[in-house]
Each structure stands twice: as structure tokens, then as C-alpha cells.
Amino acid sequence: MPTLAPVPHAPRKDRNEPSAVRGWLAVLAVTLGIFSLMTSELLPVGLLTPVGAALHVSEGTAALMVTVPGLVAAVSAPLVTVATGRFDRRLVLAVLIAIVGLANLASAFATGFAVVLAARFLIGISVGGFWSVAGGIALRLVPERHVTRATAVIFGGVETASVLGVPAGTFIGDLSGWRTAFAAVGGLGLVALTAMLFLMPKVPAGRTLTFGDLPKVWKGSAGVRIGIAMTFLVITGHFLAYTFVRPILQEDGVGHGMTGVLLMVFGVAGIAGNFIAGALVAKRLRQTVAGIAVLLAAAMPLLALVGDTTPTAAIVLVLWGLGYGAVPVAFQTWILDAAPGATEAASSLFVCAFNLSIALGALFGGFAVDGLATVSVLYIGAALALLTLLLVARRGAAPARA
Known part of the structure; x- marks a missing residue:
């Protein structure tokens, strides 16, 4: 976060x-x-x-x-x-x-x-x-x-x-x-x-x-707008799927008592992803953000396709954890680099976008689980992560170091 x-x-x-x-x-x-x-x-x-x-x-x-x-x-x-x-x-x-x-x-x-x-x-x-x-x-x-x-x-x-x-x-x-x-x-x-x-x-x-600081930084920086849009796509996609990871694992046949262990595996991988991204963003910010999108887009469908045993689910959750663990430091760096003169206002927009995305991901994931199938959230989340690549590729809208 x-x-x-x-x-x-x-x-x-x-x-x-x-x-x-x-x-x-x-x-x-x-x-x-x-x-x-x-x-x-x-x-x-x-x-x-x-x-x-x-x-x-x-x-x-x-x-x-x-x-x-x-x-x-x-x-x-x-x-x-x-x-x-x-x-x-x-x-x-x-x-x-x-x-x-x-x-x-x-x-x-x-x-x-x-x-x-x-x-x-x-x-x-x-x-x-x-x-x-x-x-x-x-x-x-x-x-x-x-x-x-x-x-x-x-x-x-x-x-x-x-x-x-x-x-x-x-x-x-x-x-x-x-x-x-x-x-x-x-x-x-x-x-x-x-x-x-x-x-x-x-x-x-x-x-x-002050409230007046927020629209100023939004209108004044294309990089901030792109960063907020990427945050929305990635975090919404992640929580659309991750909110329901427990029922997904149980439907795949993973034992009830192993869910907490697998989420712990996800957590350890997330910490590793945070440190890896922290070492990369200084010189390879755009590539790091693109890599996050690719990892998330690959891991979510893989959980549906091969996560029917505890070992395979653990491997997929390691990939997913590496991707999500890198999100806070990479996306935060993007936002702050895009508005070096207004870091507090830019950060506040990031906090709003991050939390709103958590909420919408869980909300629309609930609709998908109740109306389609539990596993559907993995494919929808992956699709949102892939859309991020279109924003990363836009020229002229990224911070200087990207």
C-alpha cells in the first residue's frame, strides 16, 4: 500500500x-x-x-x-x-x-x-x-x-x-x-x-x-493522471480477484487448513517484490510498472488453470505476491516523480485512488462471484492488469526517470 x-x-x-x-x-x-x-x-x-x-x-x-x-x-x-x-x-x-x-x-x-x-x-x-x-x-x-x-x-x-x-x-x-x-x-x-x-x-x-491543492495537481500533470489511472486498473483488478482467493482455493480443492499458509506464502513473496521493485525504480521505473502488470495478468489465470493442488497454488501465489508487493513503491514513485512540487497533494490523490480501487474491486468482484462464477474474478482482474500496459506505453505522460 x-x-x-x-x-x-x-x-x-x-x-x-x-x-x-x-x-x-x-x-x-x-x-x-x-x-x-x-x-x-x-x-x-x-x-x-x-x-x-x-x-x-x-x-x-x-x-x-x-x-x-x-x-x-x-x-x-x-x-x-x-x-x-x-x-x-x-x-x-x-x-x-x-x-x-x-x-x-x-x-x-x-x-x-x-x-x-x-x-x-x-x-x-x-x-x-x-x-x-x-x-x-x-x-x-x-x-x-x-x-x-x-x-x-x-x-x-x-x-x-x-x-x-x-x-x-x-x-x-x-x-x-x-x-x-x-x-x-x-x-x-x-x-x-x-x-x-x-x-x-x-x-x-x-x-x-487544502481542497484547492487537489484539482491543481490533477490538471497540471499528465503523469499524475496516468499514474492514478494505472493505480485504479491494477488495484481494482487485484482486489477484484484477491478478495475471493479463499473460496477460489477451496473450490480448487486446496485443504481448508492450508489457506492461511498459502496466504502467508503470498505475503513473503510480496515483501520480496517490494525490495526488488525498490532497487529497480530509480533507473527502470517504466519497465518495473510494466513488469508488475505482466506478472499480475499471468498469475491470476494461472491460479484458475493449475492451482488445484497446494504446491501449484503456492507457486502461482509466489508470482502474484511478487507482482503485488512491488505495486506500492513503484506506483508511489511514479506519482511523486510526476508532481515534484506538490508531493502532498499528489499523494493524497494516490491514497484516494488506492482505497477507492480496493472498494470497487471487492464490490464488482462480489457481483461477478454471485452472478457468474467464483473463478471469473481471476480473468477479469487479469484483463484490468493488462490494460495498464497501454498506459505505460504512452509517451510524454511518464515521469522523467521512467
Whole structure:
């Protein structure tokens, strides 16, 4: 998932620089918060089948647990940032992560699907707001020379949640039930809340994003528009299929207890894909984005064609994981390179597009699963990934380094 650029501030005097040790403790607290936040958003991916069965809804309807927070997060990202612009950033982040913890606990004890959806709505507010506020928090926590690394660590929590948090949650669900998985993530959110309250200093509000910045960067950069369009295609295609990977694997004959293990394989491959892409984007950005599209477009149909045993499914999920794990760093780099003078506004557009795509992927995947066949989402997702190649090939619309 996506990294936000630090918010620019006036240079600090040395005597006012925060302590490196205390600053890094605060950074780790925020990282734990964003890990629990993103794990919360994507946790239902591995739990659709048991949640749907327990609450008497179809798997397509259960996918609303992914759609609702994605839609809400896309809207809340700029709204929460502007609305809380005058408040202490520690307080804002603490409130948002507290909502996540309590909402997950509410889901764990829910007796009906409506209660779960209400909790997912609250999680969506927290996801959008937390990303936007946390984007520049590293600059306020650590000395100037540590800002780049601290920002990378904070948003490493996003990617780690995407590729490891969800498999771990699924594994817990397989062992002890889906309610235990939600309760565990809720507890993790409350631990993150405690860490932020004790380890973070007060962070007075600084410069915030305004609504007027968004249309300016959109109209002023063809590279940003192309990057947003590619994000929409790839992320929508991925979540259209990945949201239903559990029922797909079970229909293929993969054992019930192996689903969490296979998603963990996907997660490890995703981390590898992130590091590989990080090494490539500096000089081969366009080729890296094209390679991501090809990997995703190949892996999804392959899962339908050869993923009928645990070993073959694992191999295909490694390919899929390599492709998806490379998405955040590659697409984020494209967006930020396309708008070097307006990185915060460009990043906010990226956050909105990313979360909206998660929601639409799960939504339309649900329609396809209920109206066509579960396996159909793999072919539709692959088609969307292939369309990305047409945008990558456009001349004059890519950042300079691409």
C-alpha cells in the first residue's frame, strides 16, 4: 500500500530538534498503529467464507466488509485532514486508532452482518484519516537527517499489513475462528493506542492540505493522471480477484487448513517484490510498472488453470505476491516523480485512488462471484492488469526517470 510524502515545514533550529531515541520510539508506535490499521481494513479478505456462513450472507455480500471501508477511506482522507487541521496530531492519531481497536472488537462480538458493516464504516474513517495525518509525522518526530528513513519505516507498516497481516489474521481465524481474528486485531489496535500515548510527544498542527491543492495537481500533470489511472486498473483488478482467493482455493480443492499458509506464502513473496521493485525504480521505473502488470495478468489465470493442488497454488501465489508487493513503491514513485512540487497533494490523490480501487474491486468482484462464477474474478482482474500496459506505453505522460 502507499507512502505519503512528509509535509514541508520551515527548517528547525538545532536546539529544537527532537531527540533521536525518543523520536524513533514514537516512529515505531506510529508504525504499529498503521500496521494494525491496514490489517483491519484487509482482514476480511481471508475470512469471507466463515463470516458469511456464520452471519448467513453470501460471499459476494460478505465482500462488502472490504468495499465499505475502502469507499469511506477514499472520502475521509482529505476530509479528516482538513477537519482536524488545528488539533494536536498525536491526539488525532490516537483517536483514529482507538476507533479501529473498538470497531474490530465490535465485529468480534457482532450477532448480525449490519453490526459488522457499521464497524467497517468506522474503520474506513480511521484508515483515510490516519494515512493523511501520518504522512508528514516523521518530520515532526525525528531529527532532519532521519526523516527519510523514519517515513519509510512508518509506511513499511502499510506494506507489511498487506502482505503479512492478512495472512496472519487468516491463520488465526483458521485455528480459533473468525471472531478471534477480529478480536486479536482489535487488541493490537489498543496496544498501538497505548504506545502512541506514552511514546509520542505532543505534535502541534502544522501546514495542512487544502481542497484547492487537489484539482491543481490533477490538471497540471499528465503523469499524475496516468499514474492514478494505472493505480485504479491494477488495484481494482487485484482486489477484484484477491478478495475471493479463499473460496477460489477451496473450490480448487486446496485443504481448508492450508489457506492461511498459502496466504502467508503470498505475503513473503510480496515483501520480496517490494525490495526488488525498490532497487529497480530509480533507473527502470517504466519497465518495473510494466513488469508488475505482466506478472499480475499471468498469475491470476494461472491460479484458475493449475492451482488445484497446494504446491501449484503456492507457486502461482509466489508470482502474484511478487507482482503485488512491488505495486506500492513503484506506483508511489511514479506519482511523486510526476508532481515534484506538490508531493502532498499528489499523494493524497494516490491514497484516494488506492482505497477507492480496493472498494470497487471487492464490490464488482462480489457481483461477478454471485452472478457468474467464483473463478471469473481471476480473468477479469487479469484483463484490468493488462490494460495498464497501454498506459505505460504512452509517451510524454511518464515521469522523467521512467
